[in-house]
Amino acid sequence: MDKKIAVKVDDLTVAYNYKPVLWDIDLKIPEGVLMAIVGPNGAGKSTLIKSILGILTPIAGSIRIYDKPYTKQRKLVAYVPQKGSVDWDFPTTALDVVLMGTYGSLGWIKRPRQKEKKAALEALEKVGMLAFKNRQISQLSGGQQQRIFLARALVQNASIYFMDEPFQGVDATTEIAIINILKELRKAGKTVVVVHHDLQTVPEYFDWVTFLNVKKIATGPVKEIFNDNNLTKTYGINYKVSIQE
Amino acid sequence: MNSAQLEIQLIAALVAIACAIPGTFLVLRKMAMISDAISHSILPGIVIGFFITHNLNSPLLIFLAAFTGVLTVFLVEYIQKTGLVKKDTAIGLVFPALFSIGVIMIAKHANDVHLDVDAVLLGEIAFAPLDRLHISGVDVGPKALWVIGSILITTLILLFLFFKELKISTFDAGLTASLGFSPVILHYGLMTVSSITTVGAFDAVGAILVVALMIAPAAAAYLITLDLKKMLVLAIIIGIGSAISGYWLAHALDASISGSITTILGLVFLLVYLFAPKKGVIAVYFREKQQRIEVSLLTFLLHLNNHNEIEERHVNHLNEHINWQKIRAKTVLNLALQNNMITIDKDIVSLTKKGVKFTTQAIDYIITNEDSKIEHMKADFFLFRG
Numbered sequence: 001m002d003k004k005i006a007v008k009v010d011d012l013t014v015a016y017n018y019k020p021v022l023w024d025i026d027l028k029i030p031e032g033v034l035m036a037i038v039g040p041n042g043a044g045k046s047t048l049i050k051s052i053l054g055i056l057t058p059i060a061g062s063i064r065i066y067d068k069p070y071t072k073q074r075k076l077v078a079y080v081p082q083k084g085s086v087d088w089d090f091p092t093t094a095l096d097v098v099l100m101g102t103y104g105s106l107g108w109i110k111r112p113r114q115k116e117k118k119a120a121l122e123a124l125e126k127v128g129m130l131a132f133k134n135r136q137i138s139q140l141s142g143g144q145q146q147r148i149f150l151a152r153a154l155v156q157n158a159s160i161y162f163m164d165e166p167f168q169g170v171d172a173t174t175e176i177a178i179i180n181i182l183k184e185l186r187k188a189g190k191t192v193v194v195v196h197h198d199l200q201t202v203p204e205y206f207d208w209v210t211f212l213n214v215k216k217i218a219t220g221p222v223k224e225i226f227n228d229n230n231l232t233k234t235y236g237i238n239y240k241v242s243i244q245e
Numbered sequence: 246m247n248s249a250q251l252e253i254q255l256i257a258a259l260v261a262i263a264c265a266i267p268g269t270f271l272v273l274r275k276m277a278m279i280s281d282a283i284s285h286s287i288l289p290g291i292v293i294g295f296f297i298t299h300n301l302n303s304p305l306l307i308f309l310a311a312f313t314g315v316l317t318v319f320l321v322e323y324i325q326k327t328g329l330v331k332k333d334t335a336i337g338l339v340f341p342a343l344f345s346i347g348v349i350m351i352a353k354h355a356n357d358v359h360l361d362v363d364a365v366l367l368g369e370i371a372f373a374p375l376d377r378l379h380i381s382g383v384d385v386g387p388k389a390l391w392v393i394g395s396i397l398i399t400t401l402i403l404l405f406l407f408f409k410e411l412k413i414s415t416f417d418a419g420l421t422a423s424l425g426f427s428p429v430i431l432h433y434g435l436m437t438v439s440s441i442t443t444v445g446a447f448d449a450v451g452a453i454l455v456v457a458l459m460i461a462p463a464a465a466a467y468l469i470t471l472d473l474k475k476m477l478v479l480a481i482i483i484g485i486g487s488a489i490s491g492y493w494l495a496h497a498l499d500a501s502i503s504g505s506i507t508t509i510l511g512l513v514f515l516l517v518y519l520f521a522p523k524k525g526v527i528a529v530y531f532r533e534k535q536q537r538i539e540v541s542l543l544t545f546l547l548h549l550n551n552h553n554e555i556e557e558r559h560v561n562h563l564n565e566h567i568n569w570q571k572i573r574a575k576t577v578l579n580l581a582l583q584n585n586m587i588t589i590d591k592d593i594v595s596l597t598k599k600g601v602k603f604t605t606q607a608i609d610y611i612i613t614n615e616d617s618k619i620e621h622m623k624a625d626f627f628l629f630r631g
Contacts, residue, residue, distance in 0.1 A: 017328055053423040071425070079423040086417045090273065091473045100413050104424035109406050136471040152420075 003030040005067075006160050006191040007052060012061030014044070014051050021047050023215050025061070029193060031159075033208035034186040036196040036222075040235050043213040045195040046082065049162045053079055065160065075105055078158035080149045082165050088138050094148050095133040098123055101155035116155075123151040128177060143174035150178060160191045167198065179205050202226055249374040254492050256373055256389050257506065260449045261458055261484030263397040266404055267439040268459030269480050272467060273415050278333065279436075280459045282321065282340035283314040284443050284452045288347030290314070291444065291452075296354070302376070302388040307444045314440025315433060317343060368451030370502045389449060396445040400438055404477075411435065412473060450503040458484055461510040465517040468524045487513055541569070541577050546586060546604040549596045560592045 007029040014022040022044040029035060037045045050056045052063050054070050065073035078101070101123070102116040112120075124130045127147040132140060140148065146166055153161055161182075167175050182192050186207075196202065202209060202222060209226050211217035211234040218230045271280055290313030294306030317339055324335040373389040385391070404411070414421040414431040421428045439459070446455040466479035491506030498505065519526050549558060556562060563574045578594070581587040586600030596604070 050419070055419050055422040074423070074425045077423070079420060081417065081419040085419055087273075087275075090416045091467065091471050091476050092412070092416065093472070097416070100417070100420065103409060103413055103426070106409075108410065108426070111409060138471075 003032070005029070006031040006065070007193070008064040008067070009048075009052065010062045010064075012048075012051060012058050012063065014047050014056060014058045021214065022051070022058075025212075025216050027210065027216060027219055029191060030208070031191050032186060032189050034182055034192045034194070034206050035208035035210060036194050036202050036206040037210045037212055038196055038199060038202065038234065039212035039217075043234075045212055046164050048212065049079075049164055049193070049195060053077065053162060075156075076159040078153040078156035078161045080153045080161070080163040080166055083142065083146055083149060083168060085164075088140075088145060090137065092137060093133065094129060094135050094137060094140065094144075095120055095124065097137060097148050098151045098155055101152040104156060119155050119157075120151070123155040124148075126154060127151045127181065143170040146170050146174060146178065150181060154181070158190070161185060161193065163192070163194045165195050165197060167196070199231070250492075250496075252374045252387050252390060253370055253502070254489050256387065256393060256449050257370060257488035257492055257502070258485045259390070259393045259397050260446045260455075261462070261488040262481050263393060263400055263442045264446060264455060264458035265462045265480040265484040266400050266477065267435060267442055268463040269466070269473075269477050270411055270415055270435055271439065272460060272463040273473075274435075277460045277464075278336055279318060279321070280439060280443070281456045282317050282336045283436075283440050284447075284456050286317040286340040286343035286347075287311070287314045287440060287444055287447070287452060288344050289350060290347075291447070292347050292350045296350075302392050307392070307441060310444040311437060311440035313343060314443060315436050318433070318436045364451075367453065367501065368447055368449050368503050370449045373449065393445045393449065396441055400442065403434070403438060407431070407434070450506060454503045454507045457507040457510045458488075461514045462487070465514045468517050468521040483510075483513055538576065538580065541573060542580055543604070543607055545577050545581065546596065546600055547608065549587065549594060550601065550604050555593055558594045560589060560594060563594075 005028050007027070009025055009027040012022055012025040012027075013020055021042070025048065027048075037048065039045050047056060051058050052065075052070065063070055065076060070077070095117075098120040099112050099116060102112050102119060106112060106116070121130065121133065124133055127150050129144060129147050129151060132144060137145065137148065146169070150163075150166060153163070163182075166178055170178070182194070182205075185192050194206070196206070203226060206222055208220070209222045210219040211225075211230050213234045213236075217234045218225045268280070271277055287310040290310030291301075291306060294303065294309040295301060297309075298306050300306065320339045321332065321335045324330060324338065325332045330338070370389075374387045376388045377384050378386060378388045378391050410421075410426050410431055413424075414426060414428045418428045421431070442459075443452060443455050446452075446458065450458060462480040462483040463476070465483050466476045469479055470476050487509040488506050491509040492502055494500075494509060495502040495505035517525065520528075522528055545563075552558060560578065563569065563578070569577075578587075578589075581600070582589070584599075585597055586603060587594050588597055589595075
C-alpha cells in the first residue's frame with residue numbers, strides 16, 4: 001500500500017484507574033478512507049478517539065498525525081463528541097455552537113468575526129440547519145443537535161474528522177443526510193473516522209473498518225475483513241450478519 | 246443619604262457584580278456547591294494571612310485565602326478521582342476540615358488579634374466606611390471599596406479576554422481540549438477568580454452569604470434568558486438590585502445588612518421561579534394545561550374523523566366513548582365550536598371542512614415533525630402557537 005498514512009497509533013495503552021481499557025493498540029489509518037470503529041460496549045472505541053485527540057493521556061504509546069504529534073497538527077483535525085457529552089440546556093444558539101468550531105484556528109483571546117460567521121453559516125446550510133441558526137439549542141430535536149455538531153466540525157475545515165457515534169438517536173432522514181456529508185468529505189480527500197454501532201450498515205456506509213475490543217482485532221478494507229470471523233472475535237459470540245453488497 | 250450610606254451601597258453593588266460573573270459560570274458548570282465549599286475553607290487562609298499581616302485588607306491575606314479556596318477545589322477533585330467517594334461527599338469532607346482548622350486557630354489566638362468568627366462569616370458592611378485608605382495622607386475612600394473594586398476590574402478584564410474560552414470549556418470540555426485550550430487551566434482560573442472574589446466579598450457580606458450573591462442571581466437569570474451574555478448581564482442587574490434594596494430593607498428594619506441582602510436575593514429568585522415568562526412554574530403550569538386541552542381537542546377531532554356512526558358522535562355519549570369527564574368533554578366541545586371545527590345538529594357532532602383540514606394537517610405534523618407543514622396554520626389556529 002503506498003497510500004499516505006493520516007493517523008498512526010503505536011503501542012497505545014490507556015487505563016482508567018489502573019485498569020487498561022485499551023491494550024497495546026497499533027493502528028494505521030490511511031488518508032482518504034471513511035472508517036468505522038466497531039466493537040461492543042466498553043471496547044474502548046471512544047477512548048481510542050479521545051486518546052488520539054489528546055483529551056485523555058495514555059500510559060504508553062505514541063500517536064502521530066501525518067507523522068507529527070497531535071499538538072502540532074490540531075488544525076488538521078476536527079472532532080464530533082458524543083451528543084450526550086454536553087448540556088443542551090446551555091444558554092446559547094445553534095449558530096454560536098457552530099462558531100465554536102472556529103475557536104481552534106482563532107487561538108486564545110481573539111474573537112470570531114465576519115469571516116468566521118460566514119463560514120459557520122455555510123456549514124449550517126450544508127447540514128440543512130440554516131433556518132435554525134438562532135434557535136436555542138435545547139429547542140432542537142436530537143437529530144438537529146447532531147447536525148449542529150457535524151456543522152461545527154465542518155467549519156473547522158480539517159483533513160481528518162473524528163466522530164463519536166454521530167448516528168446515535170437520530171432518525172433515518174438525518175442518518176442519510178449525515179452519511180452523505182461524510183461521503184462527500186471522503187470524496188474531497190478527507191479522512192473520516194466514525195465510532196459506529198449499527199453493524200448492518202457498515203458495508204453500505206464505510207470502506208474501511210477497525211474491529212476493537214480492548215485490543216485491536218483487525219483493521220482494513222471492509223470488503224476484505226468485514227466477515228463473521230472478525231465479528232465473532234470482536235463480539236465474543238457467534239456472530240452472523242448477512243452482508244448485502 | 247449621607248456619604249457613608251452611599252459608600253456602603255456602592256461596596257455592596259460592586260460585590261454583587263464581582264460575584265455574579267463567576268457565579269454565572271459556576272451555575273452553568275453545575276458547581277454551585279463548590280462556591281459554598283470555597284467560602285468556608287478560605288477561613289484558615291484568612292486567619293493565617295491576618296496573623297502575618299495584621300490587616301484584613303492586605304493583598305497577601307487575600308492571596309493566601311484564595312489559595313486555600315483553590316486548594317479546596319483541588320482536594321475535592323483529587324478525592325473524587327480516587328473513585329472511592331462521590332463529588333458531593335468529597336465536598337462535604339474537605340471544607341469542614343479546612344474550616345474547622347480556621348475556627349481553632351481563631352479560638353487559640355482570639356485574645357491577641359482582632360478577628361472573630363462572626364466578622365468573617367457574616368461580614369459587617371456597616372463598618373466598612375470607617376476603615377479608610379489614605380494615600381500620602383489623603384483620604385481616598387474606604388479600603389473595602391478599593392479591594393473589591395480592584396477585584397472587580399480584574400474579573401472584568403479576564404471575562405472580556407477569555408469569554409470565548411470560558412464559554413466553550415463550560416459547554417464542551419472535550420472539544421475544548423481537542424482544540425488546544427486547556428480545560429484544566431480555564432477551570433482553575435475560574436476557581437481562582439471565585440476564591441479571590443469570595444475573600445474580597447467577605448468584608449461586605451461575609452464568607453457565607455457570598456454564596457447567595459454568586460448563585461441566586463445566576464440561577465434566576467438562567468430561568469429568564471436563553472443567551473449567555475444576557476444571562477451575565479441579568480445576573481449582574483439582579484445582584485445590584487438586591488444589594489441596594491437589601492441595604493434599605495436593613496435600614497428600615499434596623500437589621501443586618503448582609504442578612505437583608507440575602508433575604509432579598511431569595512425573594513427575587515422565588516419571584517423569578519414563579520413568574521419567569523417561559524421557564525417559570527406558573528408559565529409551565531399554564532402551558533401544560535393549554536397543551537392538555539389542545540391534545541384533547543385533537544383527540545376529539547380525530548375521533549370524529551374516524552367515526553361516522555351516529556352513536557359515536559352523540560354529544561351525550563362522548564364521555565362514554567372517549568372516557569372523559571363531562572366538564573372536559575364540554576370544554577373541548579366549546580373550543581371546537583368556537584373555532585368552527587364542528588357543527589352540532591340535533592346533538593350529533595360533525596366535523597366542518599375546516600375541522601377535517603385541521604385534523605389531517607395536525608396529524609401529519611405530529612407524525613413528520615416538519616415545521617414547514619404547519620407554517621401557514623400557525624396564524625389561523627391556536628394549537629401550535631408555542
